[in-house]
Amino acid sequence: MELYKENQLKIYNSLSKSKEVFKPVTEGRVGMYVCGPTVYSNVHLGNLRTFMSFDMVFRYLLHLGYKVRYVRNITDAGHLESDAEEGEDKIAKKARLEEIEPMEVVQRYTVDFHTITAKYNFLPPSIEPTATGHIVEQIEMIKEIMDKGLAYEVNGSVYFDVLKYNEEGNNYGILSGRNVEDAIHNTRALDGQSEKKNPQDFALWKKADERHIMRWPSPWGEGFPGWHLECSVMSSKYLGEQIDIHGGGMDLKFPHHECEIAQSHACSGVQPVNYWMHANMLLLNSQKMSKSTGNSILPGEILTGENKVLSKAFGAGVVRFFIMQANYRSILDFSNDGLLASEKGYNRLMEAVSLLDAIQTGGSSSFDVAKWKQECYDAMNDDFNTPIAIAKLFDAVKFINQLKDNKATITESDLTLLKETMNAFVFDILGLVNDAKDEGSNKLDGTVELLIKLRKEARENKDWALSDKIRDELAELGIQLKDGREGTTFTVN
RNA sequence: GACAAGGUGGCUGAAUGGUUUAAGGCGACAGACUGCAACUCUGUUUUUUGUGAGUUCGAAUCUCAUCCUUGUCUCCA
Secondary structure, eight states: OOGGGTOOOEEEETTTTEEEEOOOSSTTEEEEEEOOOBTTSOOOHHHHHHHHHHHHHHHHHHHTTOEEEEEEOBBOSOOBOSSSSTTOBHHHHHHHHHTSOHHHHHHHHHHHHHHHHHHTTOOOOSBOOBSGGGHHHHHHHHHHHHHTTOEEEETTEEEEOHHHHHHTTOOTTTTTOOOHHHHHHHHTTTOTTOSSSSTTOEEEEEEOOTTOOSOBOOTTSSEEEOTTHHHHHHHHHHHOSSEEEEEEEGGGIIIIIHHHHHHHHHHHSSOSEEEEEEEOOEEETTBOOBTTTTBOOOHHHHHHOOSSSOSSOOOHHHHHHHHHTSOTTSOEEEOHHHHHHHHHHHHHHHHHHHHGGGOOOOSOOSSOHHHHHHHHHHHHHBTOOHHHHHHHHHHHHHHHHHHHTTSSOOOHHHHHHHHHHHHIIIIIISOOOOTTTTTOOHHHHHHHHHHHHHHHHHHHTTOHHHHHHHHHHHHHTTEEEEEETTEEEEEEO
16 A cells, blocks of 8 residues: 555645645645756755755655656746846856857756756656747747736737736735735836836746847747746646646745746636645855855855865765755754764764664564654654654664664564665655765775774784874874774774 | 744754643763773753743743844746
8 A cells, every 4th residue: 555545744835824634636646846946057055955855855755655747847048137237138148258158058057957966866857847948838828818818918028917817806916925006016116117017017928139149939029938937837738737736945935936826827717736835045154145245155065175164075965964954944054063963963873774784683672663663754744844754763773773782672573664664764755875885995995904903903012102193194084993892993984 | 114934952953732841963061982082872961932011721832012034025046
């Protein structure tokens, strides 16, 4: 029997602002859409956290036995600059600065994005559609919205008529809690000579001026699609009119997701998303990340240590563990101290998992493995509460260490259950990787074993100066010797 | 200004009315181990939940006020 039948998953729905029992449209299948990266620069660390949260959601749904179609788009059409660079496309701007083709920029940062997500052990989505690959569908959707009378053309651009949409009994603002009247007051002063009917209307299609490189023909002339349209188009194309889960960063709630709801609802007449999930933001050293103040770091720079923010390089598994120790809906403070603490905890967890293969079984168990297992699932079923799940894993770590010291006992069947559950949660669900695993080569092993042997001889001769020299200099190289009852072992840090 | 998400121990970070005299990780302290350490293990430790009122038999959890942080305010993940 599939695990989802015995686990009642609850998800916090941003739309209702409450935890709801998860019930997919089609039993046993889940359609999930997550707003993907804009590929005109390296993926932002905060963005990576969002994607990592949904990678965990994807993993847990798969673990529960759902057939999941996970769609995460690539925004490669670029968007307008919000500052004085009027009418210029972000990707086109970058391309001009670097004197290369726009699609070259797209390609470079798409590859970078895939490289980074692979390093952080993300599962690839089921479909990764691009905005530029769906221009035809986007034009079709605009036509459909115009046919319903909810969009209008001005000078080669098409805008969504928000006021009319609301007059027909809809609620633009249903997700973000904003009301349309306030929006008028807040934007009127800034938006004097707009060609829009109302300031809160948003663009579905934008006319391209001469300088705009990325452009496509349309019934309204040459132009490019509005930012919000691609997600409506691609989610309905691959997941249908009503999808189960739509995810993204908190910052996308308004206007992006609000506009998505309006566009999709205008076409289909139904609420397009059953469960809206929003991952919270990330701070760096208790402050917002900003390139201009230097308070920023790229995901790749964490792994190499080439940055001014952290004292050393950290493995992808450590970073992932650190992020999973916080709830996806909480603001997370990324810091050197936080990572150092997580690294220790992470190492303890991994050591315990490694120990599982060498455990002796007995006639009884001094730990209720079945109950513990259920508690792990209960944590995940409660809106993917990974911090609690990890706390539970450390209950098992303590037990495993007691087993190693023969201070606890376990039966054969309980050990099998313990191993299965630990591996499922640590590797399949949390997606952690054992950073240290593949670092030691045979040559290194042999060399260190030789030094351990020399040190052992020195110690037998009470030559503490020599034995300490070997120990300390190896430590400086990142090789830590561990003197145990049955001899000396080592780990590579 | 409006809307949204938050403010919990030395740090990180759970718990949304009573089984929590606030989980787990890190740190600190003590013991075991060690030639001494480190590692590891075992045990102990700290806060009364931004501030001020209120509701309740009972509040971190609900209400009100106030301060602070972060995000967003229409083409910026």
